[in-house]
Amino acid sequence: MTPAQFEKQIEPRWQRLEELLKDVERDKPREDVTELPATFRQVCHDLSVAQHRMSPQRITQHLNALALRGYRVLERRTAGGWESFVRLLLVEFPQAVRAEWRLFWWCTALFYGPAVLLAVITPYHPEWAMSLLGPEGMLQIEDMYGEDSKPGDYVRKNFGSGFAAFCFYIWNNVDIDFKTFAGGILGGVGSLFVLLFNALSLGAVFGYVHYSGNPLTLYTWVIAHGAPELTGLVISAMAGLRVGLSVLRPGRLERKAALVLAGRKALPLLIGAAVMTSLAAVLEGFWSPLDLPPLIKFTAGGVCWVLVAAFLIFSGREQRAA
Structure with missing residues (x-):
């Protein structure tokens, strides 16, 4: 599978994670926000595969940025802080x-x-x-x-x-x-x-x-x-x-x-x-x-x-x- 095919296959997951993260970061989560943990894990797996296949830096950087955002949101929502x-x-x-x-x-x-x-x-x-x-x-x-x-x-x-x-x-x-x-x-x-x-x-x-x-x-x-x-x-x-x-x-x-x-x-x-x-x-x-x-x-x-x-x-x- 070429990097272009790889990106096209999993791009919907990236976009889905970005939508969910934007909603949560604006404190306006929708009912489907429960998909966030599973989508986050899938994108982390995509990042691991992209790094293993030495995909273009543009792809790995984008995936890495999404993974970091997802981790911060999930960590803030599930552990520590005044909310907890x-x-x-x-x-x-x-x-x-x-x-x-x-x-x-x-x-x-x-x-x-x-x-x-x-x-x-x-x-x-x-x-x-x-x-x-x-x-x-x-x-x-x-x-x-x-x-x-x-x-x-x-x-x-x-x-x-x-x-x-x-x-x-x-x-x-x-x-x-x-x-x-x-x-x-x-x-x-x-x-x-x-x-x-x-x-x-x-x-x-x-x-x-x-x-x-x-x-x-x-x-x-x-x-x-x-x-x-x-x-x-x-x-x-x-x-x-x-x-x-x-x-x-x-x-x-x-x-x-x-x-x-x-x-x-x-x-x-x-x-x-x-x-x-x-x-x-x-x-x-x-x-x-x-x-x-x-x-x-x-x-x-x-x-x-x-x-x-x-x-x-x-x-x-x-x-x-x-």
Whole structure:
């Protein structure tokens, strides 16, 4: 086959690839854009054949340029970048939570059950909460949620500004999430321990405030940022337990392969939980310290809880159906 015959035979593929690339590069892909990967592979094969046959430089250069354009487009669309990160948060993360719905509700019950139980018991038996909080913890709670205390004053006194408080909270929240997840490698025991410890600590705080503080101050402080923060903690425990279960019950896979597969499933959960608790740190640093009427605080808090629930229930459903 002469170079002219070779070019005439495969020229329609070159033109087809150019059309598809132009559409994608203009962010106006058509329905037939699914042909792009297969057409790209065919043109790469044509380039290899042209180089092997030492075809004219004009042909090889044109094919090489098309191959480079195709690679850049496919690499940009399938790996890395903000698009991939946004898709992970808005699509893969809520889908992963819904796929593990049994584990989600189990972790939710394991967290809120002990927390509510201790919060109810503490006003009648405060020594339980006192033993968990310690003298410094009780003084801090009284300083922040006392009868005449304002959390905003506490933030300004201890952090100096909302931004400094935000930096502290984001470090603390994300650190807890990663510790909860990392504990899963120990067969899930570490994740359970961190989850239960935080549940008991939360219950002790609420119970002690009901015993010696002002509950309204506490509820108006936590109602908004508690939605993403506590939900993120539960989801990070889910991620850790998913890894832990793969260690305990690898099934037909080797334990190493099961651990790798569980890590891939848990990654969207961990990243999503970290983003949720980071958002909670923004609210805790800038919104929660504001001295606003309780009605506004509770309304904003209710909206936060509804948004978190709606996001986890509905986000990503259309993409999966497609």
